[in-house]
Amino acid sequence: MSKKRQRKPITPVDDATDKHGFQHFINIHVDDLRARNYSELTIDNRSKYVRRFALWCLARGITRPNEITKPILERFQRHLYQHRTEQDKPLSFRSQYAHLSSLRAWFKWLARKNYLLFNPASELDLPKLGHRLPKAVLTANEAEQVLATPNITEPLGVRDRAILETFYSTGIRRGELAGLRLDDIDAERRTIMIRLGKGKKDRIIPIGKRALSWITVYIESARGELLAGVNEPTLFLTNEGEPINPDSLTEYVRRYIDDSGIGKRGSCHLFRHTMATLMLEHGADIRYIQAMLGHAKLTTTEIYTQVSIRKLRQIHELTHPADHDREEPDPDDLKATGDDSDAAA
Incomplete structure (x- = not known):
């Protein structure tokens, strides 16, 4: 079996035997x-x-x-x-x-629990949080550039291509991807099982044909070389045959995004934002996106309706009166007007 990561001992803040500390x-x-x-x-x-x-x-x-x-x-x-x-x-x-x-x-x-007579924090005002949009979202072309970055002539490159394809296709969280097991992949139904996702909830979501194909290529051609004779049920492994760590996933994905030359920054969550935004722009119902992402509340998913700007832009172009029955200014005409003004001055 693979080695389990050892938790670092936590130094007590004071004497733990002090029953009032x-x-x-x-x-x-x-x-x-x-x-x-x-x-x-x-x-x-x-x-x-x-x-x-x-x-x-x-x-x-x-x-x-x-x-x-x-x-x-x-x-x-x-x-x-x-x-x-x-x-x-x-x-x-x-x-x-x-x-x-x-x-x-x-x-x-x-x-x-009656350890204190009163709660001193009961009326503590918390900071008001703004409604922040994702810092960046990839276009479909930019996503393809990132996906093409790993060197697929090497086992780790095949693994990483399968990881990127899975992120892009499903939008799952990095911890959910790190926890995937071989038996969580249902190739016949084209689904994956997310076990104990956020809130300790299981869910089954679809995965695209291309992502599933890359997972199959990884399992058949690369995963065996990474196993090193160890029996490990986790799908994605390190070069030592151990389950991949979520923090390592962040480093890998960030490096591929930087190396792709698209000029945007981000990591695993960038693919989550991208998947949700692109599917909405192509007509997916927001409740379907909610199920894919594993959001407990629809309001959490609704942020992507603000990021998905394409349809709003189309409506703006069709309905705003400034874009109808008016000629667009010719840059050459504006330049000529400017020259006449200067001469008159």
Whole structure:
């Protein structure tokens, strides 16, 4: 069997045996989240943000959660707003929101479990998040340029072409692609099974013929060379025969996008945006896109209706009066007009 990635030991923020200290309650909260079947990603993020707050408190002589008041939380909120990263950039409001929402959830849990007499974060105002559009979306031609970048004369190049084709065809998340198993691919029905996607939900989605063909080529011609005699059910493998890591996927896809020369930046999620936008522009119903992407709420998917500009542009050209019954200016005429004006001056 392949080696499992070892979790790095986390240094406690204070004495974990102190039943009134931060680390003690962080540990209990983590155990409770696991008992309620929260994903490890959610648990890691929650504990990470609470730990950062605890370290900030300890540096200021605040050693117990029951010492926390709303003014202290507001001081921490101002600290996040004023904080600068190693690149001397401020934290985004989305990052500030993630910190504070995790804290609010933690204090709500402490109060509900009667570890605290009251919840100091109950009236903490969170930053207002803007409705952001994806930074970039590929055109169909640009997507083809990226797909053609891997060197398919090598096993890793065949693997990477199959990975890119799968991202483009299905729009799945990088963690979902990394978790695909051989038996999740149904070539006859042309579907893939996403197991324990976001929210720990399974779903079955279609995959295109071309992507499926590249997966077949990868399995038949390249995957065996990567296995190195190890019995591993995961579909996409490293050159050591181990399951590919989501962070590695980000690096691979970003490199191929940069090497393609299209002049746009992005990684795995760029293909997710591209798939949704292009399918909408070609007439797909938004609820179908919602099912493909695994969004719990339609409002999350509706952002792609704003990115999909082609139909809106067509309607604008057909209906706006400025584009009808008027002649477009001739650049040569404008130039001549400018020359006459200069002469008269």
